[in-house]
Amino acid sequence: MSADNNSKPVLETRNLSVRYGKVEALRGTSISLRAGEIVTVIGPNGAGKSSLLNAIMGALPSEGQAQGEVLYQGQDVSHHAIELRLGKGLALVPEKRELFTTMTVEDNLVLGAYRRRKAGWSYRDGLEGIYAVFPRLKERRHQLAGTMSGGERQMVAIGRALMSDPKVLMLDEPSLGLAPRVMAEVFQVISHLRDTGVATLLIEQNSRAALKVSDYGYVLEVGDVTLEGKASELAQNPRVIEAYLGAKH
């Protein structure tokens, strides 16, 4: 909220809380991001990072309850169904990817555009766009998604989310379980997203790599934002270095 960019945020949460029964996972969190910006939320396991993304998307499990405002382009969408939020321009790549494993890569991508129906737009155009970003998916488009490697699955998941033409893409631990080389590839794709004007909200265990590609960052600890600032400054912050970036590299 204090970034020195004066354009209006495309996505903003105000006092967003999430609770599962009596357990509070997120307490009054306020974050914001602007078009074309990459914002990272770092923090330990169980800090409520995934709950934050799921609450923004409206995809909390049925026992989870969100309170507070989710503003998309200034409009409160916090009571909208997932389909409506998706139609407005929010998309989430969940931690577990949630691919349609027994269907082909291309079917997975096509279903990403399930809600995207506009005159004169065919999912073929969308597919070409995705294949331009991920050439490997084009080679494997007839392969079943379940038979792909971890990195390729992540690409299918990101590609599927991009098929809905989002303005805000949320990525939950995109590098989880990936080999370092593949991880680098995924981060490269994320930094390319900036050029397409998509705003990216990123959650990462690998804080170092995440801060490197990001413009702004938040530190989320036990349900509260304890620190925020420019990504480059956060990466220099002694507390962040000690807690999340490990010893000096």
Place this chain on the structure above:
Amino acid sequence: MDFGIFAVLAQDGVTNGAVYALLAMALVLVFSVTRIIFLPQGEFIGFGALTVAALQSSQFPKLIWLLIGIGVLTFLVELGSALRQRRYKPLPRRLLMWSVIENLIYPQFIWLLAHSLDWQGMPMAVQILFTLAITVPLGIMIYRVAFQPMAEASVLVLLIVSVGVHFAMLGMGLFIFGPEGSTTRAFTEWSTSLGEMPVSGQSVVVMAVAGSLIGLLYLFFDRTLYGKALRATAVNRKGAQLVGIGTSQAGRMAFGLAAGLGTLAGTLIAPLNTVGYDTGFVVALKGFVAAIVGGLASYPLAAAGALLVGLLESYSSYWASAYKEVIVFTLIIPVLAWRSLTSGHGDEE
């Protein structure tokens, strides 16, 4: 047993198996998309057959009264859920308008059609289409009223609701159609023989219709966006929600298709058997045995299971006719043992 009898029994078994295959597909579809074991399937068999029979004997198809009644109920449920969410913007005005059209106006329109046309003189295919125009929306409304509000409940709870819906529909069936059964006109009087074996045109029609429906279903699931969306929901519910395939939309589609398949199965058996309001249940249970062979998940295995059930039933009615149902339903025990030994333990719930 000579070859002639063997062949006739085989023909009989395959004919019945084709009908069971349709039912098994519908059960697999509904279960994989919604996790509901679709017990009311049997009622659609009976309701479908009796409605075609009513059209053919120039009676008013009273099932329309049920459609009008459940339509009003469905509208009230949707209005109620919209009012409860009124503090949420936006008010789903367009949704409510659709609800009025689908649940209040459409049944009246069907009522008007039933009154204003001479259905007795129509070709059977048109009568069946009109019956589908009653039963398919009925299936969708039943999903909306009974299952959609609790779509996230456990498989067991959904099964209990399913049992409740089954008995409610059975009761309404008795009220609407009375205890008497009916048969419908034969599809064709034509028959031929293949070598020693007489082939009835009826069997040929049943097999051809069931076969082409299975082919159409395959194309639907493989080629169309809606078919893919249903498969996607079956594979990964959360993933489907995240691309905007609503659980309830997929559920309605599945119920509409299943109601249609049940109705068609009913019209296929009605020319050969007297179908009453409660006949469908046992028939649908045989489809269920076939679906179990496919683990309630695999369409090809379910179809193969349906043929097995049909043949088993046919041969056991020759050797031990008093026990034929027992033999068919006992099949479920070795099948379950085989499935529990061969399949992994990854299945949740």
